[in-house]
Amino acid sequence: MTRRVVLSAAGFVLACGVLAPYVVMLLTALKPDAELRTTPPRLLPLHWRPGNFLEVVTDPGFQDWLSVSLVVAAASTAIVVLAAAPAAYYTARHRFRGRTAFLFVVLVTQMFSPTALVVGLYREFFELDLVNTYAALILTNAAFNLAFAIWILRAFFASIPREVEEAAAVDGCGRLGALVRVVLPLSLPGLVTAVIFAFIAAWNEYIVALTLMTAPERKPLTVGITSYVTAYVQHWNHLFAASVIAIVPVVVLFALIERHLVGGLTAGSVK
Amino acid sequence: MRGRRWEALLWLGPSLALIAGVVFYPAVALVRASLGRYSITGVFQGFVGTENYTRLLEQPALPTVLANTAVWVAAVVGVTMVVSLGLAQLLNQAFPGRWLVRAALIVPWAASLIMTSKLFVWIYDYYFGALNHLLTSLGLLAQPVDWLGEDSTVMAAMIAVGIFVSLPFTTYVLLAGLAGIPGEVYEAARVDGASTWTAYRLVTLPLLKPALLVAVVLNIIYVFNSFPIVWTLNDRNPGFGHDTMITYMYKIAFKSALRDVGLAAALGVVNVALILVAVVVYLRTVRWEEAGA
Numbered sequence: 001m002t003r004r005v006v007l008s009a010a011g012f013v014l015a016c017g018v019l020a021p022y023v024v025m026l027l028t029a030l031k032p033d034a035e036l037r038t039t040p041p042r043l044l045p046l047h048w049r050p051g052n053f054l055e056v057v058t059d060p061g062f063q064d065w066l067s068v069s070l071v072v073a074a075a076s077t078a079i080v081v082l083a084a085a086p087a088a089y090y091t092a093r094h095r096f097r098g099r100t101a102f103l104f105v106v107l108v109t110q111m112f113s114p115t116a117l118v119v120g121l122y123r124e125f126f127e128l129d130l131v132n133t134y135a136a137l138i139l140t141n142a143a144f145n146l147a148f149a150i151w152i153l154r155a156f157f158a159s160i161p162r163e164v165e166e167a168a169a170v171d172g173c174g175r176l177g178a179l180v181r182v183v184l185p186l187s188l189p190g191l192v193t194a195v196i197f198a199f200i201a202a203w204n205e206y207i208v209a210l211t212l213m214t215a216p217e218r219k220p221l222t223v224g225i226t227s228y229v230t231a232y233v234q235h236w237n238h239l240f241a242a243s244v245i246a247i248v249p250v251v252v253l254f255a256l257i258e259r260h261l262v263g264g265l266t267a268g269s270v271k
Numbered sequence: 272m273r274g275r276r277w278e279a280l281l282w283l284g285p286s287l288a289l290i291a292g293v294v295f296y297p298a299v300a301l302v303r304a305s306l307g308r309y310s311i312t313g314v315f316q317g318f319v320g321t322e323n324y325t326r327l328l329e330q331p332a333l334p335t336v337l338a339n340t341a342v343w344v345a346a347v348v349g350v351t352m353v354v355s356l357g358l359a360q361l362l363n364q365a366f367p368g369r370w371l372v373r374a375a376l377i378v379p380w381a382a383s384l385i386m387t388s389k390l391f392v393w394i395y396d397y398y399f400g401a402l403n404h405l406l407t408s409l410g411l412l413a414q415p416v417d418w419l420g421e422d423s424t425v426m427a428a429m430i431a432v433g434i435f436v437s438l439p440f441t442t443y444v445l446l447a448g449l450a451g452i453p454g455e456v457y458e459a460a461r462v463d464g465a466s467t468w469t470a471y472r473l474v475t476l477p478l479l480k481p482a483l484l485v486a487v488v489l490n491i492i493y494v495f496n497s498f499p500i501v502w503t504l505n506d507r508n509p510g511f512g513h514d515t516m517i518t519y520m521y522k523i524a525f526k527s528a529l530r531d532v533g534l535a536a537a538l539g540v541v542n543v544a545l546i547l548v549a550v551v552v553y554l555r556t557v558r559w560e561e562a563g564a
Binding site: 004018084091104105119121124127142143203204206239246247250263 | 276279281282283285286287288289290292293294296297298299300301302303304313358361362364366367368369371372373374375376377378379380381382383384385386387389390391393394398399400401404408435438440443444446447485489492493496497498499517520521524525532535536539542543546549550553554557
């Protein structure tokens with residue numbers, strides 16, 4: 001009994017420690033401008049100002065960044081799923097020459113964030129005249145989030161017994177029909193995990209967007225909101241209101257796929 | 272058989288095209304750029320052989336940057352591993368409210384790193400930041416500290432944030448490792464009269480080794496590659512005194528007056544080579560052919 005109390009207390013302290021910075025974020029987002037610079041600083045606002053959130057969502061700049069983030073994350077996620085699903089299915093079901101080599105290449109790309117390659121990426125898109133285009137950002141996000149999706153989907157496809165699929169094919173579905181009508185629905189949790197992961201990774205991506213998207217109306221949220229606090233203006237409350245709006249949905253989605261994350265990120269090495 | 276080959280290409284084609292176009296080609300472009308000279312607007316002006324690499328070695332900032340990178344990676348990964356071992360042990364026990372702690376741990380993992388970094392710039396603020404206020408109120412500090420402005424504290428302040436955002440992933444990997452250890456092993460140890468600490472040292476840690484190795488190597492890669500934290504927290508400071516190899520490369524290429532594509536690309540090639548070494552270590556660690564194929 002005392003053991004459970006001690007553990008709960010330790011857990012509570014830990015949770016508070018982890019959340020404390022984000023509580024500061026939320027409370028700062030609710031302060032009026034005049035209360036940002038008080039000495040000594042106060043944790044709680046004297047005058048609560050939820051209107052900051054309204055100002056942010058009605059700011060045309062914020063609306064631009066939000067729509068860029070949504071378009072880039074949605075399009076790159078769609079490409080990830082369309083490219084990863086067939087590859088994951090084929091490598092789960094068939095042994096063929098080059099299979100090991102393919103999986104090796106996939107694993108290596110997962111280890112490479114675009115960060116180390118950013119100078120090469122910029123050269124490529126500069127030469128193709130694709131700087132400041134959605135296409136460049138969408139393709140980059142899709143390529144670097146592909147590996148996780150292949151890995152997760154492959155595990156789910158492999159867990160579906162061949163017999164289930166063959167029975168469906170015999171029943172007149174055909175092989176593609178069996179894939180679409182039987183295999184995909186059965187691997188829905190894997191599909192959901194891949195979709196959420198790819199979306200969040202693209203939603204949070206920073207360095208490629210910072211490098212490629214220099215036109216103000218082409219910046220996604222991660223790059224755009226930093227203009228709330230510069231050397232000339234310091235709207236910390238607006239910066240954090242925008243951050244809260246960007247973070248909350250992502251945390252909820254992440255919590256939904258938490259069970260499958262470790263397996264996908266450690267590429268089958270930890271069961 | 273020939274038909275099968277084409278069939279495989281059809282199913283793997285879209286993935287291969289993406290990897291070739293956006294991972295492989297930029298790597299080639301990076302190597303090529305490291306061998307060329309570019310105008311300040313980015314126009315190619317011809318190949319110069321290994322001149323960029325020689326110039327890289329002559330950069331006065333290089334020793335500092337290398338040392339910073341070593342300290343940054345070693346401190347973040349080392350402390351993250353030790354703290355995560357404790358957190359995983361705690362979260363592996365059943366207690367009321369555990370789901371809440373696990374949920375809280377998701378937040379720094381899911382949140383955008385650039386937003387978390389900006390948040391810490393505010394928390395570390397000399398005049399209005401929560402940290403100085405908290406520490407001076409508790410009597411732990413006599414005077415406020417300019418955490419991100421003093422040369423002696425910038426790196427430690429960045430490392431703390433690096434650890435904060437690395438803990439969730441690491442803890443979850445170790446939790447998965449702990450879940451794979453059967454309970455009977457502990458029963459046996461207890462019957463043999465082992466104390467909790469002895470059982471942990473002699474039973475848990477050896478069985479946790481595969482998960483520990485995976486977490487260490489992946490963290491080394493992630494932390495080495497990390498950009499937003501150092502980029503944001505070190506923003507105020509001129510020069511390259513607190514940069515890592517990644518942010519130094521970025522400044523040379525895109526920010527500083529240098530705008531030197533060739534030099535940045537040479538450093539980029541070195542960075543990629545270092546990551547490749549870590550990837551090879553990782554693949555050895557997980558013996559992926561057995562696990563994956």
